[in-house]
Amino acid sequence: xxxxxxxxxxxxxxxxxxxxxxxxxxxxxxxxxxxxxxxxxxxxxxxxxxxxxxxxxxxxxxxxxxxxxxxxxxxxxxxxxxxxxxxxxxxxxxxxxxxxxxxxxxxxxxxxxxxxxxxxxxxxxxxxxxxxxxxxxxxxxxxxxxxxxxxxxxxxxxxxxxxxxxxxxxxxxxxxxxxxxxxxxxxxxxxxxxxxxxxxxxxxxxxxxxxxxxxxxxxxxxxxxxxxxxxxxxxxxxxxxxxxxxxxxxxxxxxxxxxxxxxxxxxxxxxxxxxxxxxxxxxxxxxxxxxxxxxxxxxxxxxxxxxxxxxxxxxxxxxxxxxxxxxxxxxxxxxxxxxxxxxxxxxxxxxxxxxxxxxxxxxxxxxxxxxxxxxxxxxxxxxxxxxxxxxxxxxxxxxxxxxxxxxxxxxxxxxxxxxxxxxxxxxxxxxxxxxxxxxxxxxxxxxxxxxxxxxxxxxxxxxxxxxxxxxxxxxxxxxxxxxxxxxxxxxxxx
Amino acid sequence: xxxxxxxxxxxxxxxxxxxxxxxxxxxxxxxxxxxxxxxxxxxxxxxxxxxxxxxxxxxxxxxxxxxxxxxxxxxxxxxxxxxxxxxxxxxxxxxxxxxxxxxxxxxxxxxxxxxxxxxxxxxxxxxxxxxxxxxxxxxxxxxxxxxxxxxxxxxxxxxxxxxxxxxxxxxxxxxxxxxxxxxxxxxxxxxxxxxxxxxxxxxxxxxxxxxxxxxxxxxxxxxxxxxxxxxxxxxxxxxxxxxxxxxxxxxxxxxxxxxxxxxxxxxxxxxxxxxxxxxxxxxxxxxxxxxxxxxxxxxxxxxxxxxxxxxxxxxxxxxxxxxxxxxxxxxxxxxxxxxxxxxxxxxxxxxxxxxxxxxxxxxxxxxxxxxxxxxxxxxxxxxxxxxxxxxxxxxxxxxxxxxxxxxxxxxxxx
Ligand SMILES: Cc1cc2nc3c(=O)[nH]c(=O)nc-3n(C[C@@H](O)[C@H](O)[C@H](O)COP(=O)(O)OP(=O)(O)OC[C@H]3O[C@@H](n4cnc5c(N)ncnc54)[C@H](O)[C@@H]3O)c2cc1C
Ligand SMILES: Cc1cc2nc3c(=O)[nH]c(=O)nc-3n(C[C@H](O)[C@H](O)[C@H](O)COP(=O)(O)OP(=O)(O)OC[C@H]3O[C@@H](n4cnc5c(N)ncnc54)[C@H](O)[C@@H]3O)c2cc1C
Numbered sequence: 028x029x030x031x032x033x034x035x036x037x038x039x040x041x042x043x044x045x046x047x048x049x050x051x052x053x054x055x056x057x058x059x060x061x062x063x064x065x066x067x068x069x070x071x072x073x074x075x076x077x078x079x080x081x082x083x084x085x086x087x088x089x090x091x092x093x094x095x096x097x098x099x100x101x102x103x104x105x106x107x108x109x110x111x112x113x114x115x116x117x118x119x120x121x122x123x124x125x126x127x128x129x130x131x132x133x134x135x136x137x138x139x140x141x142x143x144x145x146x147x148x149x150x151x152x153x154x155x156x157x158x159x160x161x162x163x164x165x166x167x168x169x170x171x172x173x174x175x176x177x178x179x180x181x182x183x184x185x186x187x188x189x190x191x192x193x194x195x196x197x198x199x200x201x202x203x204x205x206x207x208x209x210x211x212x213x214x215x216x217x218x219x220x221x222x223x224x225x226x227x228x229x230x231x232x233x234x235x236x237x238x239x240x241x242x243x244x245x246x247x248x249x250x251x252x253x254x255x256x257x258x259x260x261x262x263x264x265x266x267x268x269x270x271x272x273x274x275x276x277x278x279x280x281x282x283x284x285x286x287x288x289x290x291x292x293x294x295x296x297x298x299x300x301x302x303x304x305x306x307x308x309x310x311x312x313x314x315x316x317x318x319x320x321x322x323x324x325x326x327x328x329x330x331x332x333x334x335x336x337x338x339x340x341x342x343x344x345x346x347x348x349x350x351x352x353x354x355x356x357x358x359x360x361x362x363x364x365x366x367x368x369x370x371x372x373x374x375x376x377x378x379x380x381x382x383x384x385x386x387x388x389x390x391x392x393x394x395x396x397x398x399x400x401x402x403x404x405x406x407x408x409x410x411x412x413x414x415x416x417x418x419x420x421x422x423x424x425x426x427x428x429x430x431x432x433x434x435x436x437x438x439x440x441x442x443x444x445x446x447x448x449x450x451x452x453x454x455x456x457x458x459x460x461x462x463x464x465x466x467x468x469x470x471x472x473x474x475x476x477x478x479x480x481x482x483x484x485x486x487x488x489x490x491x492x493x494x495x496x497x498x499x500x501x502x503x504x505x506x507x508x509x510x511x512x513x514x515x516x517x518x519x520x521x
Numbered sequence: 522x523x524x525x526x527x528x529x530x531x532x533x534x535x536x537x538x539x540x541x542x543x544x545x546x547x548x549x550x551x552x553x554x555x556x557x558x559x560x561x562x563x564x565x566x567x568x569x570x571x572x573x574x575x576x577x578x579x580x581x582x583x584x585x586x587x588x589x590x591x592x593x594x595x596x597x598x599x600x601x602x603x604x605x606x607x608x609x610x611x612x613x614x615x616x617x618x619x620x621x622x623x624x625x626x627x628x629x630x631x632x633x634x635x636x637x638x639x640x641x642x643x644x645x646x647x648x649x650x651x652x653x654x655x656x657x658x659x660x661x662x663x664x665x666x667x668x669x670x671x672x673x674x675x676x677x678x679x680x681x682x683x684x685x686x687x688x689x690x691x692x693x694x695x696x697x698x699x700x701x702x703x704x705x706x707x708x709x710x711x712x713x714x715x716x717x718x719x720x721x722x723x724x725x726x727x728x729x730x731x732x733x734x735x736x737x738x739x740x741x742x743x744x745x746x747x748x749x750x751x752x753x754x755x756x757x758x759x760x761x762x763x764x765x766x767x768x769x770x771x772x773x774x775x776x777x778x779x780x781x782x783x784x785x786x787x788x789x790x791x792x793x794x795x796x797x798x799x800x801x802x803x804x805x806x807x808x809x810x811x812x813x814x815x816x817x818x819x820x821x822x823x824x825x826x827x828x829x830x831x832x833x834x835x836x837x838x839x840x841x842x843x844x845x846x847x848x849x850x851x852x853x854x855x856x857x858x859x860x861x862x863x864x865x866x867x868x869x870x871x872x873x874x875x876x877x878x879x880x881x882x883x884x885x886x887x888x889x890x891x892x893x894x895x896x897x898x899x900x901x902x903x904x905x906x907x908x909x910x911x912x913x914x915x916x917x918x919x920x921x922x923x924x925x926x927x928x929x930x931x932x933x934x935x
Binding site: 137138139140141162183184186190194195197198207211213214215216217218219220221222223224225226227228229230232233234250252253273276277278279281318319320321322324325326378379380381382407410411412445446447448449450451452453454458462465466467469470472473474476477478479480481492 | 603605606607608628651659660662663672676677678679680682683684685686687688689690691692693695696698699700704715716717718719739742743745746747769770772773775776777815817818819820821849850851877878879881897898900901902903904905906908909911912913924925926
């Protein structure tokens with residue numbers, strides 16, 4: 028029986044023959060059941076069936092598709108691996124979903140210039156795999172690195188646990204080919220950094236698909252460190268753990284990662300993976316140090332001393348990869364574990380200045396007590412990036428609403444303390460309506476000026492990033508159970 | 522109509538000249554609101570605007586096509602330092618030296634190489650040049666986490682913020698770093714800071730030939746020493762040298778320096794190698810006179826580019842000297858004062874003929890401007906830059922003629 032639901036809108040249907048000419052028969056998906064596969068990204072409560080899905084294989088095809096959209100005023104939405112957690116790749120029902128999954132060539136690894144040239148659909152981890160034989164890796168490491176695409180990383184300015192020391196995508200991209208919303212293929216930078224003129228690469232990174240499509244990316248590679256050590260320190264209070272973080276930073280040590288978990292998160296991880304963290308810990312800190320062996324030894328001694336001084340009752344040091352994995356196991360499984368102890372949860376992503384951590388965490392505890400909604404805290408303490416997990420039972424009347432209130436109040440806390448509404452997941456559709464909490468109407472209007480400079484007709488990923496009345500009022504990122512990528516072992520949630 | 526914004530506007534004089542262009546009027550706003558009012562007034566009157574910080578780099582970029590108003594940022598002085606967060610927010614008119622002194626007291630720094638005395642934070646950002654010590658902490662643009670800019674229409678707008686991790690909204694600060702004030706006036710910026718490293722070692726070795734240089738740079742790439750700077754210094758005459766800076770703990774830098782020396786210079790007589798525990802006073806500084814050409818090349822070609830500049834300079838009898846970060850592939854060729862138009866043209870054409878290299882004249886002498894030399898060469902993405910300029914500054918009133926989007930002779934696009 029023919030599938031009559033989700034018909035292709037007329038404006039899109041009119042494009043299909045030309046899209047087939049550009050991308051070939053198998054590069055254009057019109058069948059409703061196949062289009063539905065793409066109806067969301069990593070946040071599955073925003074769903075839209077795309078008008079049509081195209082799977083180009085070359086930059087020229089991307090340019091031709093976007094050019095066609097520009098000519099006809101049909102919107103397009105770029106999509107990488109669809110792991111985004113802010114609904115950035117949510118399709119437009121009357122638009123083209125432009126997926127880069129067939130553009131997965133590592134064009135070149137160039138160890139002499141310490142860089143690699145890749146197509147946008149290449150996964151983040153594949154860049155590091157290709158660089159490893161030469162003694163290099165690609166430093167930005169989102170926990171979704173096994174699956175997420177470098178193009179998606181560019182669009183989201185992704186970072187990972189190690190961005191405290193190594194920075195985000197923007198600090199590692201030297202060259203970018205982009206197809207701008209008028210269909211022009213523009214080559215910016217290359218193996219040399221700092222091209223003349225305005226830093227368009229810097230401004231394109233983090234633009235969430237609203238300024239065009241990245242079709243080729245030259246990323247800088249980082250030398251694999253001579254030595255890496257991981258330290259776990261257990262504390263009897265979050266305050267003591269927070270103090271240790273502040274002391275480490277104040278002492279001038281720059282670890283590659285400082286992660287923190289609270290009692291509820293530890294309990295969940297313990298129940299799920301038996302990570303064997305010190306009994307009685309109300310807070311656990313994981314500190315990773317890397318670099319030249321001589322520096323790492325000196326820093327390790329300093330960090331151990333500072334943790335003890337701040338009141339840690341047990342520390343463990345891991346020097347080889349297996350031992351390190353054992354320490355990281357609890358932290359890396361925390362999100363999935365929390366999914367197991369609570370039927371539903373919201374993952375929040377906000378940032379506070381490091382010095383406000385203790386106070387904000389105390390306020391979160393109060394919010395949790397007042398509302399009866401449990402909040403587990405697992406976060407990147409080194410740069411103040413909180414990922415509070417707001418737990419609730421969807422079956423309980425009103426619980427979802429209360430959880431959303433708590434989750435929203437946490438973001439307000441972040442902004443009140445001079446922080447940000449997102450540290451790594453981006454704005455997308457999910458937080459577009461929250462942008463006015465952080466930015467004034469003039470700030471937002473200026474963002475819009477810039478966007479319109481490249482996309483005067485507003486066809487590139489419309490309704491994302493900047494607030495639009497249509498979206499405001501929709502539900503934020505409620506998640507049920509464990510993320511499918513995490514469940515399948517293809518991604519860690521961090 | 523409110524006159525509040527133009528309080529303090531005075532007639533311009535010769536002391537206000539920008540590249541020889543005397544502005545019709547000048548003003549020094551006392552704060553950001555004053556700046557916003559001033560620019561709104563300039564917009565109402567259609568005035569072209571030039572911005573002045575410390576005035577140490579006013580001769581960088583193109584010659585202004587006009588300057589109806591000179592905005593002096595000297596009143597925008599503010600240092601708001603969150604030591605515990607390793608973050609500082611600074612008014613654009615703040616002298617870089619003052620900022621560095623305040624940070625140093627707290628054991629911290631803004632990790633850029635020393636700038637010439639008298640420069641301001643706004644000027645530093647607008648010229649956007651990064652020195653050799655950019656390898657660990659990134660270029661200048663990587664250190665900016667937020668910026669407040671007054672747009673040409675007088676609207677004040679902020680992007681980014683005061684936390685290191687923040688992906689909310691477009692990173693518009695990137696467009697202003699190195700933008701020569703052509704998209705607006707920078708009012709303040711927030712930076713991420715780094716702790717002052719407890720110890721430093723500077724290794725200095727001679728580079729007798731290009732082959733030596735390339736071999737040493739290959740050894741450096743392979744090492745685990747993680748230098749903060751790998752600097753080339755390549756004159757036409759005399760000895761070229763390589764300077765490597767290590768920063769870290771006292772124990773760490775000693776053992777790294779020893780390891781590096783062993784692999785970099787086996788068999789080199791001890792008197793040929795210099796090891797110091799501080800940077801020389803002139804570290805990173807460029808000559809105050811003459812023409813400066815910024816080279817950006819794939820890092821593996823940095824030594825070849827420096828050698829090529831020397832060769833081209835030698836061919837036209839001009840004593841050029843190329844310095845900069847070999848590891849980043851960003852170099853500056855300094856051309857002595859008085860070099861002829863023909864000589865500079867030979868240099869530029871010779872350097873630009875290599876695929877993947879760009880050569881931009883950041884500072885040209887008067888006679889070169891007069892001869893209309895092409896300061897920019899090929900600029901990929903120029904059409905997009907122009908679109909951004911048209912949107913942000915529709916009247917093209919900000920620093921007309923000074924930057925690539927408003928260059929009098931149209932630069933070529935790739
Ligand atoms: C000899 C020399 C050596 C240098 N060495 C280094 C170095 O090692 N490392 C390094 O990073 N830099 C270096 N620089 C560059 C740096 O020092 C700049 O000269 C200085 O920071 C400029 O500051 P200023 O306040 O004097 O700017 P000005 O000379 O007043 O202005 C420079 C430019 O910036 C624009 N501008 C100034 N303020 C603003 C603002 N608030 N908003 C918008 N536009 C503005 C002006 O219009 C002008 O185009 C060097 C410069 C010189 C001349
Ligand atoms: C389990 C899990 C863990 C995660 N952990 C992290 C983490 O640690 N750190 C982090 O930063 N993020 C994390 N994320 C979020 C997500 O993985 C990243 O944002 C990632 O960069 C998205 O890549 P993608 O290829 O899946 O992009 P998509 O989800 O397909 O798209 C994301 C955005 O990028 C745009 N886009 C995609 N490709 C292009 C292109 N070629 N050109 C222009 N725009 C494009 C889309 O329009 C959309 O706006 C995680 C996600 C999951 C599910």
